[in-house]
Amino acid sequence: MGRTSDAREKILSAAQSLIELRGYSALGVAEICKAAGVPKGSFYYFFESKEALALAVLDEHWDTQKSAWARVLNSDEEPLRRLYRLFEETEAGQRAGQQSCGTVSGCLFGNLSLEMSNHTEPIRTRLQEIFDAQVEMVESVITEARAREEVTTPDTREAARAVVAQLEGQVLFAKLYNNTRRLSPLWANCLALLGARAPQEAVAGA
Amino acid sequence: MGRTSDAREKILSAAQSLIELRGYSALGVAEICKAAGVPKGSFYYFFESKEALALAVLDEHWDTQKSAWARVLNSDEEPLRRLYRLFEETEAGQRAGQQSCGTVSGCLFGNLSLEMSNHTEPIRTRLQEIFDAQVEMVESVITEARAREEVTTPDTREAARAVVAQLEGQVLFAKLYNNTRRLSPLWANCLALLGARAPQEAVAGA
Known part of the structure; x- marks a missing residue:
């Protein structure tokens, strides 16, 4: 066995x-x-098939990433600082990948969304569930930040989607330009998207 | 002939x-x-090869899209209104694609960036040139808006990258969820990313 x-x-x-x-x-x-x-x-x-393997790869990768995200996003630090850590870890992860294989590999979920979601419905559904879960985790931190009046965004769900979309978009560019520094503006962009009340302080605090 | x-x-x-x-x-x-x-x-x-064909497809698609972007972004409307039109046309284009083939096909350049940029350097280089050109076109409108004091972003190049990254990220979700309404928040997100001085007026004006 x-x-x-x-x-x-x-x-x-x-x-x-x-x-x-x-x-x-x-x-x-x-x-x-x-x-x-x-x-x-x-x-x-x-x-039973290559598709079944792809679903298992997605599940295993999301299990690992979900734990990493939960560790950062559910910590007892201040909410905005937790979001900052998420981007910091994302950049570190992409940098480690680049060092080990020579190129920035990007986000497995984003890669497969663009490559596969129009071919196989089971993969599309699984990827939707994963991104829904990511948005929910980010939204919960934004909700806390809003309760503390640190951000002004009127719609926490839409703001969380915008943050995850910005993350996917910049990871796409980090991969295309094989340059992890493309991820550095994520934090400032996130603060702008959330309507952070004191962006300079928030950046300095992080 | x-x-x-x-x-x-x-x-x-x-x-x-x-x-x-x-x-x-x-x-x-x-x-x-x-x-x-x-x-x-x-x-x-x-x-001479399938790769040569892919490069020709990229060139032809960018020729068409560049003209469409130039028509919108170089028009004599106010700068922010031109950016609004860009998102409006993007959404209309994805909707038309969905109506004709049943699924949102997303952005050909984003799709191939994630699928191909780590396999073939000529395709990576061409896609970099295309995204550089997109960022430059958007930046030039942001620069005009900043001269009119309608936006406050300190770094127009980084702001333009953030806008194009947000566009790619939301188009990814429109494709994954096969739902073009995922593109509706682009305008509000763009205003937030640019630090628009009077977002509500800008939205109402568009």
Whole structure:
């Protein structure tokens, strides 16, 4: 059993790296198994299709990212400082990825949204759930900041969507220009989108 | 000669539709030629590779979009009203696409940035040039608005990048949720990002 579940993990991990490098469509099951170092026969023991594998990759990646986001966004720091940390960690994560593989790989969810959401409904639905959850986590912090009168945005849901959209847009540019410094303006842009009352202080405080 | 250049146009147009529907990696030359209704042999008469075709698709699409952006952004309307029109036209374009093919296809440049920029350097370079040009066009309008003291942003280049990033991020969501209403907040978000002096008036004026 130890070896069996090990093979599943190896396939998942190889698939995630390959999808980040080359996208989903360009990959074949044989190539994934070769990179994972497992016989091709074992693939279909764990996954009924390449789509099932993609869904498992999304789930595993979101499990990890959700924990990281929760650690930052549910901490006992002040709400705006928590948002600041989220961008700081995003930039650090993309920088680490660039150092290990030479290029900024961007956001797996954004990448697959643009590549796959119009091809397969199960992947579209899963990605919608993930982005809904991200927006909800960000909204809850914005709501706290608004209760403290630190931000003035009238619509916390729309503001959270704008922040996540800005994040996806700047991560797209960080990937395209292979330059993580593209992510530095995220914090100032976030404050502007939220109508922060004292942006300069908030920046200095973070 | 008339028929020859007609075949090139047919290949370009079929390739653009197929790339918008299914991405680049998933496509083969045979399929593109079949959709274009031209013999496969003629493909290599016009394009030396699938990558050369992708570059030609990008150029043609940007030629068309650049003219549309220039018509809106260089008009004699007030600067902020021109930016408003840009978002209005973007939403109308995505709505028209959705009506004709059932799904929001998103931004071809954003799609290919996430799918292709880490695989082929010529495509990465071309997409960088296109986004640089978009940012420059938007920046020039922001500079005018700042000269009129309608916006307060201290860094017009960074503000223009933030606006284009917000556009790409919200278009990503419009595609993922197959819902063009996701684009409606673009205008309010743009005003927030620019530090518009009188956002309510600006909205009412647009």
